[in-house]
Amino acid sequence: MERKGLDCVVLNQGYACVNGRVLEHEAAGNALLAELYRNHIADWPKFFKMDTLSKAGFVASELLFKEIGDNRHEGDEFVQNRAIVLFGSTASLCADRNYQETIQDKDNYYPSPALFVYTLPNIVTGEIAIRNHYRGETSFYVLEEPDAAQMAFHLSCAFQDGATDSILAGWVDSTQNDDFQSFMTLIQKEDAADAGWLAGQLQLMINNLNK
């Protein structure tokens, strides 16, 4: 029997796709993320405070969990057995540029903590952990480019933590406010046991990042 592929969401500034189904939309760039939020999420106002990188990761994770019917953990219920492991090549460059503008000119100097906090790329992992009540591992790795084999290796390593039995894994990049790429998938421990298969699955998602 052929093994079922991983569920996945792929987003970029002009494209949104859930398990191969393209979502209809009107907006592009940052406005696309807001449109997806309004149409498919709508109950997490913290979204509007996020930078583009966090929005791109957050929306992709929400669409993924909705697709697979993953239960939301709320109230006093926290989970420790799910990690969030994300990769990117430009890290927080978009937020870095936005923050740099606020300190570049002596006569127009207004450093903002709300912008500065997003100059750390792992903030997106924290945003998703807060939303879903995940107290497991959260990690962000920077690679030169989306490399399926390299990502599959580090994801399989993450399962060495005895508490981790599934990983929300993905790729997030943003260099300008209206420019982003992300994919998100959910990996079970047995998926990572076959690194070649996992790399193949990730490669399919990588191939769609520039659609």
Place this chain on the structure above:
Amino acid sequence: MARVIRCIADNVVSPLGTDSRSNYDSVKAGRSGLARYESMGNITTPFVLSRVDRKVIDGLCGKLGIEGNYTFFEKFLLCSSVQAVRDSGIDASSDRVIFIVSTTKGNVSLLGAPQEGMEQERVLLAKAAREVTEYFGNPNNPIVVCNACISGVCAQIEAMRALRSGRYDYAVVIGADEQSPFIISGFLSFKAISDEPCRPFDKDRKGLNLGECAATVVLEASDVKKNGWELVCGAIRNDANHISGPSRTGEGSYLALMEVLKECRRDELAFVNVHGTATAYNDEMESIALYRAGLIEVPVTGLKGYYGHTMGAAGIMESILSMYAVRDNTVLATRGYNEQGTTWPVNVKSELRECKGSEFIKLLSGFGGSNAALLYRYVE
């Protein structure tokens, strides 16, 4: 049996010295790299910082034969890693060696101050890391751990896992950050920086100081027990509470501690080297996590009074100094501490203490709700 992960070489480059031994001796003697600055670039608010003299780094690079078109950050990574790799005796050009870089902001200063003849793409962290792997002729693609202030512990955990997987035999783990107006203005905007030398866990603590350091550990995987420093285990846990403030119950820190305590022999635990940034929230949170984990009586020590918060280097440098301290049967003094200032009275002192035991825990917390802990053990 899982492969044993050992630390076979280490280096620290900071204002207090250019190797681990001189750094340890300086800290033991009570010296600090912290100094007050009245301004920097467009920043006009005074702050205290531990800054490396650029001439010292250039001189060190000259002595080590590091030549090329490198930024300060890249020179910083290289002058620490070249010394550690040389001391380890490994062939860093082998594909059985993985390089892992720990940094929060890398070459971000290029955004505000582009350098002639330096490609702007070096602001990309993996491009800067590529400069290091290319210097050593290492064929593997670089990987950068970018988990805010806990990166240095995370990078060692990632190295441990990569080695245990069997894919690699050695890991060169390098942490560094350059303190530029970018980072300093950001922490000032958070009102997190003190204009005095920081006072970890003290009742009058006013905030953190930033600092510069580059630190390297070379880890080896082997199938047999040998004497030396063994990286036993580590864990990363999230508070799931707030992106820029720690959990009031120390949730992630507590969970990370509980995970490493599974492997810890409590009568061998010499001390916990904490994050101890001297912000009101961090130190309070750590005291709660230590209490909840049953560690309130274990000696606790923090190094920010000597180095400031060295960000990407912190987890690595503070692990290395802890190794030297355990071998010296010493709990290093927590410089700046005077009077208990946390809800739970952690066992912290402003003077040197003797200790017994062969293990220590390194603890860190950071933005994004992230927390991490490591357990090292010296095997005779």
